[in-house]
Amino acid sequence: MSVTTGHAALIRRVVTMTDPPNVTLPNGPGKGLPRYVIQAAGGAQTPADLTGKTRAFPEIVVRVETKAWPEGQYFIESDQLVGALVARFPPGAKFDGVKIDRAPDVRPPLPVSDGVISIPVIIRATFVF
Secondary structure (H helix, E strand, O other): OOHHHHHHHHHHHHHOOOOOOEEEOOOOOOOOOOEEEEEEEEEEEEEOOOOOOEEEEEEEEEEEEEEOOOOOOOOHHHHHHHHHHHHOOOOOOEEOOEEOOOOOEEOOOEEEEOOEEEEEEEEEOEEEO
């Protein structure tokens, strides 16, 4: 096992959402808007204890992408998609051997490009193997 096992668990959790928007997986083909674009973002591994077990800290970034609204209007669609994603990973949730220790970190939107607004959401977990 390795930190990539945790990445897979986090990605599965996004893909198995009820009624998700289009989902673009790492190195997968692009899909139409609105969409979640998933990237494995690294993580770390350290010794967990003296028994030889390892504690891993997997991390993914999900970019919530929607059509950009005209200047001065709110991001209604993207806000709803961000909210659904954050709700899927509440602190304390345990699934597929990983645990969510803190709420996902919603970052400021990236600059609009080609009429698409992109809001990064960082999701972190821990697990021991």
